Amino acid sequence: MSAGSPVNLVVLVEERSADEALRALLPKITPGVAFRIAPFDGKEDLLRKLPHRFREYTYYWRAVNSRVVVLVDRDDDDCLELKAQLSRMAKEAGLPAEAVLFRIVIEELEAWFLGDVPAVHAAYPRVSLDLVKRVKFREPEDVPGGAWEALEHLFQQHGYHKKGLAKMIAARDIAPHMDVENNRSQSFQVFRDGLRRLVSEEN
Structure with missing residues (x-):
């Protein structure tokens, strides 16, 4: 991977409504960053397939300067436990922490x-x-x-x-x-700011 090569963003979401929303929101949050959104058939399907997906991304993330975002609803899960589960999956697959971002939507999209x-x-x-x-x-x-x-x-x-x-x-x-700079949802603010850090040149 050459220095200064552009970031390629892959966003994994649990449902197609999130896919629809992010197609409009991502260009506003991280202008100019190439992205691909992969929707799953619900949270259970996403969590089941994540280990395999992470192994795939580990194989080529450095070569194409990719970053992976996983966006899931909290539902009835404990946020810290859910994030720990996701982090464990990524670590076991060999995906480095600087290449992945986990964001929990507190009360759905x-x-x-x-x-x-x-x-x-x-x-x-x-x-x-x-x-x-x-x-x-x-x-x-x-x-x-x-x-x-x-x-x-x-x-x-x-x-x-x-x-x-x-x-x-x-x-x-x-x-x-939607105005991405003026959203009152705390989970949206955390997602927006985390995404910008993930794709920044300093990361």
């Missing part, structure tokens, strides 16, 4: 959307910008009843997603409007 009310409003204009002032939505990672359920109920109240929240459609609608 929908918390990222609720962290950017103007983007939700731009995609679904009947949803008021005043949503951010409501106590229920003040903390995107701590919405009573869960972010997914709250977002579905909110949309249906305003005549959207009447048959249930279509996650891929919502991601496709909202993500292009």
Whole structure:
């Protein structure tokens, strides 16, 4: 690998709605960085296949200056234990720590959307910008009843997603409007900042 060669980013996600969102978000977070997103069929499928994927990436990561990002929902897992499990998989496969980033989405991808009310409003204009002032939505990672359920109920109240929240459609609608510098979701902020460090020349 020659000095100064461009970074190639591989992002592993557990579902296709995250794939849809990141296609719009990654160019805003790390402009000019080439990326490929690999969606899996749920968290269980992702965790089961990770050891094999890590071995593949270990084989060529240095030659092509690749960086690997694993993005998973916390669900009912302990964050520290889940991250330790992921780190152990990477270490056992021989993938160096500086080549991989693990990020746990605290309350599903929908918390990222609720962290950017103007983007939700731009995609679904009947949803008021005043949503951010409501106590229920003040903390995107701590919405009573869960972010997914709250977002579905909110949309249906305003005549959207009447048959249930279509996650891929919502991601496709909202993500292009998102301001990556001003998202109130803490897990999004941690993902954004960690991703930028991962691809920086100093890493």
